[in-house]
Amino acid sequence: MSEFKALTEAVIKGDIKTAVAETQRALDAGSNVRDILDKGLIATMDEIGERFSKGLIFVPQMLRSAKTMQECTKLLEPFFKEGDITSKGKVLIGTVKGDLHDIGKNLVSMMMEGAGFTITDLGVDVSPEKFVQKVQEVEPDIVAMSALLSTTMPAMPQTIEALQKAGLRDKVKVMIGGAPVTEKYAQKITADSYASDAGTAVSKAKKLLGVS
Ligand code: B1M
16 A cells, blocks of 8 residues: 555545646556556555445535545546557446436446456446346447445446347346445346456456457
8 A cells, every 4th residue: 555655545536636746656666557556546445435324424525525536537547548449348237226326337448448448337326127228229249237335236237137028138148336336246146247446347357258
């Protein structure tokens, strides 16, 4: 954590200007981009979550820190591009119904796009009906769902069921992820794949579609 102490402090304070400057400074100093993301930014969001659980900070501060992290992440985006590539497949992604967390989902989108997938991002609070409607429109290879709340995880099997009812389940692969989601849960709800982080989401998506 100490390597990114100033960055961590700025994200906790929600000081966008300093956090962005610190991210740029770390990049200029040659820090590993994955380290900036994992040890600098994601680890700080975990710290923020702990402070929130303990009642030390409240929703507005969490929101400000989230915004700060997203501004920093923009600087990292170019580093996740794998080069000049033709589309590896279409991915329809969204955070499930009732859930407004989008940082993890945005990271997954960003890394998948960087790896050559064509992304349609439905944003947050996406209902099963909306997923179905967009699958009909976009005809993706993968439907990717993110959930950060234990209370919104049930929207994942509800979406799978809605796809089934619409006769679309066999036409797409379903991938799920998010902090409370597990491999076991993915198996339970008959998702095709689970990824614990954005990097793994890329490799699992490639595996699902048999591309490299
Ligand atoms: Co919320 N929140 N929040 N929050 N929030 C958590 C999730 C929480 C764990 C905090 C805590 O209490 N310790 C807790 C959930 C408890 C639970 O259910 N288990 C919680 C709560 C309770 C709430 C509210 C209910 C608070 C309230 O209002 N009382 C409320 C709910 C609002 C709603 O959604 N309806 C709420 C609100 C918010 C904010 C809006 C203020 C803000 C989100 C802003 C935003 O996203 N734009 C926020 C934040 C920032 C957090 C924490 C602090 C950070 C989340 C984050 O962005 N992490 C979070 C605590 C924590 O996670 N430690 C917390 C960084 C991000 C990169 O990680 O999203 O996990 P993550 O993504 C990872 C992996 O999970 C994975 O890849 C990423 C890493 O590469 N991944 C996928 C994610 N999606 C994937 C999809 C995939 C594959 C991998 O395939 C499709």
